[in-house]
Amino acid sequence: MFGEDGQFRHALVVPSRADDDPVEAVRSLCRQLRDDALALGATPAAIGVVTPGLVDETEGVVRYAANLRFRNVPLRAFIGADLGLPVAVGHDARAAGIAEAVAGAASGLDNFLLLPLGTGIAAAVVVHGAPVPGATGSAGEVGHMPVYPGGEPCSCGQRGCLEVYASAGGLARRYARLGGTPGLDSQAIAEAVATDPVARTVWDDATQALGTALATLTLTLDPARIILGGGLADAGVLFFDPVRDALHAALAWRTPPPLLRSAFGAQAAQVGAAIMARRKADLPVPDGWGVPELARTGAGPYV
Template identity: 75%
Template sequence: MIPPVISARSDTSPPGEPPTGRSVLAVDVGATTMKGAVFGEDGQVRHSIVVPSRADGDPVGALRELCRRLRAEALASDVAPAGIGVVTPGIVDEAAGLVRYASNIRFRDVPLRALVHDDLALPVAIGHDARAAGVAEAVAGAGRGLANFVLLPLGTGIAATVVLDGDPVPGTAWSAGEVGHMPVYPGGEPCSCGQRGCLEVYASAGGLARRYARLGGTPGLDSRAIAAATATDPLAGSVWDTATQALGIALATLTLTLDPARIVLGGGLAEAGTHLFDPVRDALRAALAWRTAPEVVPSAFGVQAAQVGAAILARRAAGLPVPDGWAAPVSAPVGS
């Protein structure tokens, strides 16, 4: 059975009288940190907390502790939360509220919705981080008003969200969008997934840093430092060029398969702005010999997209409406 989509369009409230003028809690679980926030009725962040993910210790316990702390801080400020949304990477069964497998955060068959509901006694929405980011972009970001677009958050890994008629597509087994493991250089460098030549090896923030170090670069440099060093460090320049070329090839494959109206790049790596976007756009155009390339634009929310999506899912779980443009950012993104 094909799982249902997660609606990204504005909601209508269910029968009855849903709570109004109330906040929601949103948590974005990453491989390194977990980001929690309290969103007010107007879509603006009232409080925020960032804590380590503790993936090598008790990652589920760390997440539950963050959720309890976030609710306590909201109540201490006389802000009554109406619901909570929690999003993670990996294979996430939103319908069952279950994280089936997420290697970067060491989750396997975690009944997250039940656990968080037991702790907080609030309506709980569980989602996939990239699909939640797609919800945010569709409601109030770079995909607003479009019938279809593709979002790629470029972070520790790379996933994608395919949005059709305002809805992110989860796939038959909740695994749609694993483009990080799309082979861009067949027979290339090994990936942790067991394949070779995966996009994530070359063009994710984590993969780029690992590749630079493995080829003899200055130890400890992250993707931002590598990007900044490209003008003076030949190895940094070579690794960066390979990354942008790999990303352009992947976007060409997505374009030929899906024909999106727009491609949106988000995540930390996209903060490199035109230093990333210009060569990626060039590589995409070069890979499409017979058709026009779709526009490639930065996420409106940047690294906060998944958390905003979690807040939108929380409002829906609580029976609160999500007006078109809710939580829209106040400043323009970089790289446009």
């Protein structure tokens, strides 16, 4: 929940359970957020709801989101009926891109890429100031770009996908498959790179794969800037330096775009959803709305 001044006020985190009705779980969460706002003395103006998958933002329908078990779910209609509020529905990566454009690492830019590197990888492709949804709402699904043809299998049915190598979840799974210490997540693997040969191998594969993918995207879209978020970006120069090197090596004839860390980290999609909600309610969104406190003080997290 965000206040009129763009500052974060309240969060509610609810773990998903396999036996839940996924649509009712989201509707219940939205109702609880509305009730929490009222209990805090705030009157909600609108709500933004973002999900992964194929999202029809015009109709407010999630066409397909595998991890949420959504197929053709009219979220805007459901939540609007529940809350009696304007509802903005969008894709989580594109919402994160909106946040970065308004108040983050892409502030003032009309053309950029944002890649949150989490359980999977999707991209916000922003062209002429607007996130590009594509013909079917699936633009930016770069996690399934083959970077190692004939490589390791991906859950999508292809081989060698970027997501297998360079997502936080994929990196942890590869580390375990190659005989690494059981149970380590991407953060722990990053911390082990200097001393653990398996960690070094999967880390090098990840940064090389991502640099290669970013070179392809650069040649296709010519972004003014590329922004990386998610857990792997938290590793700082250990991650960014080899990715920059791989990107530069794959672009022999041109200068690569600047590569920066997200200003919002894991909260980027939430900020973007709040901005979408304000716009849906015809409320102003001035430049810098939602900017993190660290950035206000000049101590932003950019790498």
